[in-house]
Amino acid sequence: MNCKAVVFDMDGVILDSEQLVVKSWQKTADKYGIEDIESFCMAALGLNREAAKKLFVQMYKGRCGEGQDTLDEERYESLKVEMAAEFHRAAAEGELVLKPGVTDMLKMLRDNCIPCALATSTRKEVVTMELINLGVIDYFDKLVCGDMVDRSKPAPDIFLKACEELGVESESAWAVEDSYNGVRAAYAAGMKIAMIPDLVQPDDEMRDKADFIFKNMNEFQEYILESIRA
Template sequence: MLEAVIFDMDGVIFDSEALVISTWKQVADKYGISGIEDTCMECLGTNSEATVRIFQKNYGKDFPYAVYKKEMAELFHEQAAGGKLPKKKGVIELLEYLHYRDIKVGLATSTREEVVKKELSEGGLFEYFDEIICGDMVKRSKPEPDIYLEACKRLQVSPENCYGIEDSYNGIRALKGAGMHAVMVPDLANPTKEMEELAECILPSLLEVKKYLEEVV
């Protein structure tokens, strides 16, 4: 029984993670920060607090993360604001299908609520979601399952009857921990043996997810 589908946002709905890394690299080049791409990859799927911890682990407790993040965010929004952030292939088709089949739709993203609502609204996608849970609404970040369990609670559905769509390792771990059906649609992170074991399936695009779910419903 399929009661709901819950999406991650960055790298699943929007093609945003490559732009995040690109703008971080601009800041890193300016200030001579090494290994920024590897650090960004380590942060995929985590909320802002977990991201700070990863940066401090890699660059030291005195690393002025907030200063550099502000500069990076300004560069990001210059290129993404006003609906310019590109959507992933098949997202509209999948959302329309779920709406047509009267299947509940949720969003569980590690990004802050203010940014999430802005990007969804500017991208014309906000109204598709019955519930939106953001990284600053739960205490523990992915890979812990909290955000997905909260999404299921708000949607009033059982985790075992829900599919989650993720691109990151931390996201797939969170889905599995929540007891949901985990679907991986890779973006920047290639599937590993661990992901093959945790995910119910690994599909190349949201169009393929739509075909997969058509067989489930």
């Protein structure tokens, strides 16, 4: 398959961040007696802030935390602030790292003049800070973030915008994703899809929608290199 561009998701694909997010949410939820927060974390993979908030209220509707706090949108926002503070504390202590093989993959794309972009539901302010801190921001030709599009994944908007920014047709670009919502978004955008599972393993829907499922970034890099040499 001809590769005109590659568009990466960030959390769980570029950054080994999703387990740290779950850990930070669990620590925050335990503090207030909120049960089964991991189910929310799994369902929220790939969603932007607003979509995740709506999902939280939907999942916890009519339920209360310790002290009988109603788990509504306002409560979600305060919990999210605490979770984010815990996440950034852990990140500052070195717990946020790149996924294995990412730097080599990005260097290979640059060496072969294949443009790449990031399409992430995370806000641009956070994305920029994390990519700078980990030394990879300059590898990306474009950053398209959750606060730059109207509709969250699984809608295709963020991938379509990334392809538009790169100046390529979506059908000629690869999307690299780990989440169900991300794969659905890339599929709706008409892209070629490489799924590299992180916290969740592919089900029948994912195996149907993804063109390939790779064990890790190194396998995807080898595939792209072989297609270049062919």
